[in-house]
Amino acid sequence: MKTAAIALSVLLIGCRGPQPRPMPDLNGLLRQASNSHRDPSLGERWLASLSRKAGRETVELIDLRNRRPVSLPGLNRADAQPIDVSVSADGQRLAVIEQRDGRTELLLYRRSVGTVQRLLLDPPGVPRAVSLDGSGRLLAVQVSRDGRWQVDLIRLP
Amino acid sequence: MVSLAITACSARSERSAGSSPGRSQQEPALSGDGRLLAVITEKLGRPTVQLRDLASGRLLPLPQLNRHQPHSSPSLSWNGRFLALITQRGQRRFAVINDRLTGRLHHLPLPGHRVPIRLSLAPDGRQLALQVADRGQWRIELFDLSRVLEPDRAAADRQTTSRTESAP
Incomplete structure (x- = not known):
């Protein structure tokens, strides 16, 4: 009877197949690094997210190979509240939606030159969510116009 | 259908190709190669994922994802073979990954007290x-x-992966 039960257990475990495995070292790092993380966006070896520390939320980019946050000079202004972020596959470009001075803006940040470029929406609208393709040269953005959500595509040089 | 406009600093914008005017589209997700766009749209009043080939404007079938709405937070792999998103059964929310090549639906098990909100593949x-x-x-x-x-x-x-433009 006991042998049969063990055999059944082995059979059941075998039937489950491979399972996704939590990554405890990185998850521990994320837990220690800040009070909260939200809106993840994965590149090839990059994790972009919105991180809250000491009551302030900022865009954070972590290099998953060496498990360290990357400096983003010029991006996280003290008077800005980030709303969403997306990273290109190589981690070089970040599309960010942020609120500042009562306006909600869509930004493109290029790490190689440390510049923030504001992308205008035409017709005007309020951006809410953003996605970059792998190359960082095509962007899809959810925009509120006339009380309706639309998706615009923006090709970037 | 596609409106073009010049944005700041030479960026060029267009409305999502083939999109239905009047129908709400939310939570866009591009495939890594930029060929496919997933959005959440209303289908019979329920938030449902929709996948579109941007070159042709054609909607791609997702037969494994016709149920378990509301859907949210879609995310695509490089060629769009895998579409991950959050679904709901009863009161519980689940993260699933649809393999469009094989038609398999992988469920991501989570300990009971955790509720999935958003994801990225x-x-x-x-x-x-x-x-x-x-x-x-x-x-x-x-x-x-x-x-x-x-x-x-x-x-x-x-x-190892072949293109999955029309699969399955």
């Missing part, structure tokens, strides 16, 4: 980042999918 499909609500906090948890999914890489360094 790595371009090659080998990792998943999941935002969960855990005891009043938002956290991101990373999962290794290398034993679950084949890699879905860019054409230049692809080894």
Whole structure:
């Protein structure tokens, strides 16, 4: 009877197949690094997210190979509240939606030159969510116009 | 159908090709190669994922994802073989990954007290980042999918995955 039960257990475990495995070292790092993380966006070896520390939320980019946050000079202004972020596959470009001075803006940040470029929406609208393709040269953005959500595509040089 | 306009600093914008005027579209997600766009739209009043080939404007079928709405937070791998998103059964929310090549639906098991909120699939499909609500906090948890999914890489360094434009 006991042998049969063990055999059944082995059979059941075998039937489950491979399972996704939590990554405890990185998850521990994320837990220690800040009070909260939200809106993840994965590149090839990059994790972009919105991180809250000491009551302030900022865009954070972590290099998953060496498990360290990357400096983003010029991006996280003290008077800005980030709303969403997306990273290109190589981690070089970040599309960010942020609120500042009562306006909600869509930004493109290029790490190689440390510049923030504001992308205008035409017709005007309020951006809410953003996605970059792998190359960082095509962007899809959810925009509120006339009380309706639309998706615009923006090709970037 | 596609409106063009010049935006600041030479960026060029257009409305999502083939989109239905009047129908709400939310939570856009591009495939790594930029060929496919997933959005959440209303289908019979229920938020449902929709996948579109941007070149042709054609909607691609997702037969494994006709149920378990509301759907939210879609995310695509490089060639769009894998579509990850959050679904709901009863009161419980689940993270699932649809393999469009084989038609399989992979479920991501989570301990009982965690509720999935948003997710992001790595371009090659080998990792998943999941935002969960855990005891009043938002956290991101990373999962290794290398034993679950084949890699879905860019054409230049692809080894095992074939294109999935019309699959299945």
